[in-house]
Amino acid sequence: MKTKDITKIAIMISIIIVLGFFPPIPISLLPVPIVIQNAGFMLSGLLLGKKNGTIATVLFLLLVAIGFPVLAGGRGGMMVFFGVTAGYLFAYPFATYFIGWMSEKFNSNNQNSWYAFAITLLFGALFIDFCGAVGVSILSDVTLSKSLIASLAFIPGDAIKAFLAAIIAKRISNSLGQRKD
Numbered sequence: 686m687k688t689k690d691i692t693k694i695a696i697m698i699s700i701i702i703v704l705g706f707f708p709p710i711p712i713s714l715l716p717v718p719i720v721i722q723n724a725g726f727m728l729s730g731l732l733l734g735k736k737n738g739t740i741a742t743v744l745f746l747l748l749v750a751i752g753f754p755v756l757a758g759g760r761g762g763m764m765v766f767f768g769v770t771a772g773y774l775f776a777y778p779f780a781t782y783f784i785g786w787m788s789e790k791f792n793s794n795n796q797n798s799w800y801a802f803a804i805t806l807l808f809g810a811l812f813i814d815f816c817g818a819v820g821v822s823i824l825s826d827v828t829l830s831k832s833l834i835a836s837l838a839f840i841p842g843d844a845i846k847a848f849l850a851a852i853i854a855k856r857i858s859n860s861l862g863q864r865k866d
């Protein structure tokens with residue numbers, strides 16, 4: 686792996702950590718808060734692609750697992766992977782991979798923001814919210830149907846994050862593309 690790739694991965698992990706500084710907002714419908722940090726996994730796939738993006742996401746989750754309090758709300762440790770939000774955490778690397786894979790295959794350099802938005806909405810929002818809702822129903826006393834219906838509350842916010850991630854990815858890809866190094 687090149688130094689450039691390692692640097693990009695390190696920067697992306699830092700971005701995901703910084704996004705975790707925004708305090709989670711609890712909702713009454715589910716024992717799962719609104720967070721900003723999930724936008725980091727969208728950006729990871731769009732900007733770094735399937736391989737490096739997934740490495741960044743997995744390394745971030747490893748930091749969480751070994752106890753660094755870098756998850757939204759300052760949480761960390763193995764227990765979060767058995768907690769009520771575990772479905773979301775396990776979905777994050779797959780979402781990053783799918784976003785990276787689809788954007789590399791059909792939208793190199795994130796030139797078409799609408800396409801980037803569509804795949805980010807599909808995998809970064811709907812897929813994660815679905816896996817998370819299934820996890821909530823397994824790991825709490827909320828039924829699957831209630832969990833799925835309540836998860837609809839996340840969709841507007843996650844759609845806005847997907848839209849912003851697509852715009853940011855295009856701007857960054859454009860400005861890096863213009864550099865001569």
Ligand SMILES: O=C(O)CCCC[C@@H]1SC[C@@H]2NC(=O)N[C@@H]21
Pocket residue numbers: 717718719720721723756757765770771773774813814817839842843
């Ligand atoms: O930090 C955690 O333990 C995971 C939190 C997961 C929150 C999920 S991510 C998708 C959906 N959108 C949100 O804003 N919150 C939930």
